[in-house]
Amino acid sequence: MPPAVRFGVNYTPSEGWFHHWLDFDLDSVRADLDSIAALGLDHIRVFPLWPYFQPNRTLIRERAVSDLVRLTDAAAERGLDVNVDGLQGHLSSFDFLPAWTRTWHRRNLFTDPDVLDGQAAYLRTLAAALADRPNFLGMTLGNEVNQFSADPHPDPDRATRDEIDRWLARMLAACEEGAPGRLHLHAEYDATWYQDDQPFTPAQAARHGTLTAVHSWVFNGTAQRHGRASVPAEHHAAYLVELSKAWAEDPHRPVWLQEVGAPAPLVPPEHAAAFTAATVANALDCPDLWxxxxxxxxxxxxxxxxxxxxxxxxxLLTNDRKPKDSARVLERAAQEPPRTPQPRTTALIVPADPAARSLCAPGGAVFDAYFRLVADGVRPTTVLDTRATDHDHLTARGITEVVTPDQVLPTPQGDTRS
Incomplete structure (x- = not known):
């Protein structure tokens, strides 16, 4: 029996949103977790708000950490594993950064020595508090922290690729020190894969941490350009999974589709279930999906x-904990017997140069070529131009054919329904 793909949800508390940490109500959390577990899901990703947990660089609030442990234990009682995001960071358009990094204490999140010390201590503390919990999966450094490092953020913390590389290595080491042997990773929004001047690179995403995380949102131009029911929209999550593999050194490195959703109005509520079903089915056709x-x-x-x-x-559930049609889609998918997708034998060449990432973005030559292949019935993956003739690498991944974007006809416009 092949290993089952994990099905879970990013936990957004129904009462108080993430501000619930200010007046933590375990009974409310338990009711939320009951409604999640009832869908047959097996894990949640949770979000401590960094300034609530570490309001001063040398103060990590014991009560807040205790509440995180209590949430994790409540999840265990319901058969749910827990991944914890540390540096929150950015959530749903709001930035949550402690005062000791802003305004009068303005210090770079990725390079300032004191900030780095504070971040490492915080991540280590959270990991250590949960290290003995069997249902603790591990730490994610933070939610899409790359959005702080470059445009279009209004006040970015600029850093070079080398500085980000060192930051990732140190923060992941802090997590490992706190909870050895757990699944520790980092996660960025898709500018890592698409934005030429992003200091967080695809190579870092695919090589640092236990596995690669991708976040798929079709409001990035995909749905606007092609429509909600188009091949690019319904296969966007699968595309990011396969795009990430070009940079991985391990030919079978696991990939976690850690965030994906159906954003209105590009995906109207009445079409969310169909979008969910297509997105999940296409992602499940990707080998090595965690x-x-x-x-x-x-x-x-x-x-x-x-x-x-x-x-x-x-x-997936309303604010009063009632499941929507899209929740039932995910529930059914989680109940399906596990299967092992066949290798993707056709690889599309992508540039290894991170300054050419926009070719992989919506409207770019790689993006368009990939989805033309999908529309023609091909199950493509990707390979770096620097590895396109590496026989051992191709063989390890099961690749038998390599094509360039200019060998693939332009993508049709696809479904343009709103």
Whole structure:
């Protein structure tokens, strides 16, 4: 029997959103977890808000850490494993950074020695607090922290690729020190794969940490350009999974689809279930997929102000914990017997130079060529131009054919329905 792909959800508390850490209510959390477990999912990803947990560089609040442990234990009682994001960081358009890194204490998140010491201590503390919990999967450094490092952030913490490389190595080491042998990783939004001047690179994503994480959102131009029911929209998550493999040194490195959702109005609510079904089915056709973790568990309450409109309705469950049709789709997928996808034998060449990443973005030559192949019935993967003639590498991945983007006809416009 092949190993089962993990099915889970990013946990957004139904009461108080992530501000629930300020007045943590275990009974409310338990009710949320009951509604998640009832869908047959096996894990959650949780988000401590960094400034609530470490309001001063040398103060990590014991009560907050204790609440995180209590949440993890409540999840265990319901058969749910837990991955913990540390440096929150950025969530649903809001930045949550401690005061000791901003304004009068403005210090670079990725290069300042004191900030690095504080971050490492915080990550190590969270990991150590959970190290003896059997259902603790491990740490993710933070949620899409690369958005702090470059444009379009309004106040970026600039860093070079080498500085980011050192930051990743040190923070992952801190997690390992706190909880040896667990699944520790980092996760960025898709600028890592698509933005030429991003200091967080595809190579770092595919080589640092236990596995590679990808976050798939079709509001990045994919749905706008091609439509909600197009080949590029329904296969975007699978594309990122396969794109990440070009940079991996391990030919069978696991890839975690750690965030994916159905954002309105590009995916209207009445079409969310169909989008979910297509996205999940296509991702499951990717070899070496570790898991699918949907964004998110519960809707954001309309009592909370200033969220982008799409954020309010992304939950699998309503704010009063009722499952939507998309939740039933994920529930059914989680109940299917595991299967092992066949190798993807056709590889599309992508540039190893990170300054050419925009070729892989929506509208780029690699992106368009990949989806033309998919539309023609091919199951493509990707390979770096520097490895395109490496027989041992290709053989290890089961690749028998290599094509360049200019060998593939232009992509048709696809479904343009709104």
């Amino acid at each position: 898991g699918i973790t949907w964004w998110c568990s519960h809707d954001v309450s309309r009592e909370l102000a200033d969220f982008p409109e799409l954020e309010y309705g992304l939950g």
